[in-house]
Amino acid sequence: MSRERVLHWPLGGWLFGFALVAGWSAWRPHDWPTWWLEVAPAWIALGLVAACWRRFRFTPLACWLMLGHAAILFVGGHYTYAEVPAFDWLRDALGQSRNNFDKLGHFAQGCVPAIVTRELVLRHRLVNGRGWVAFFTVATCLAISAAYELIEWLAAVLMGGGAEAFLGTQGDVWDTQSDMAMALLGALLAVSALAPAHDRQLAALAAADSGRVPRQPPA
DSSP states (O other): OOHHHHHSOOHHHHHHHHHHHHHHHTSSOSOHHHHHHHHHHHHHHHHHHHHHTTTOOOOHHHHHHHHHHHHHHHHHHHHOGGGOHHHHHHHHHHTOSSOOHHHHHHHHHHHHHHHHHHHHHHHHTOSOSHHHHHHHHHHHHHHHHHHHHHHHHHHHHHHGGGGHHHHOOTTOTTHHHHHHHHHHHHHHHHHHTSHHHHHHHHHHHHHHHHTSOOOOOOO
């Protein structure tokens, strides 16, 4: 991606997309307590990105992935993760025993934070060596996934049966383990398949900051 496209990607379109999916999600959701619990990470991420925009502008790849993750959160908040209609259809069509939209959410919970973490680590030079960068990134995503599972456990303790829509376990005794496995898979995909495109955008952004011609980062 060119330096100009990295610097001048359509922020207005990003914000419009966020507002559109947020507005749709908030229109007659399944229930408001679950909606707020599910979509809170999207609003927190929006606030952090906005607060840091002038000082630390993320690459387009990171921002578009964050928007995609926000869309997943807003869909899950609107229907609850166990009742998303499209995944009900997939469940019946594929003969599955449960609605697996939550697994898509946990895959994104690994993939998207991986790119964000990788970007922070590389741009701030927090870790040396590409292997260590990948390890630190994946470990951070697993820590986030584990923290989210602890939050779900706390919600179950505090809310009792009222937390079922938020938990979305659907009777799966291995739900926590499979959630973390999907987050791990998403993080591994991010640090492997998405890394080359991410590196190109990071190089273009670094060149824009220094006024030099973009260079590919070292392997």
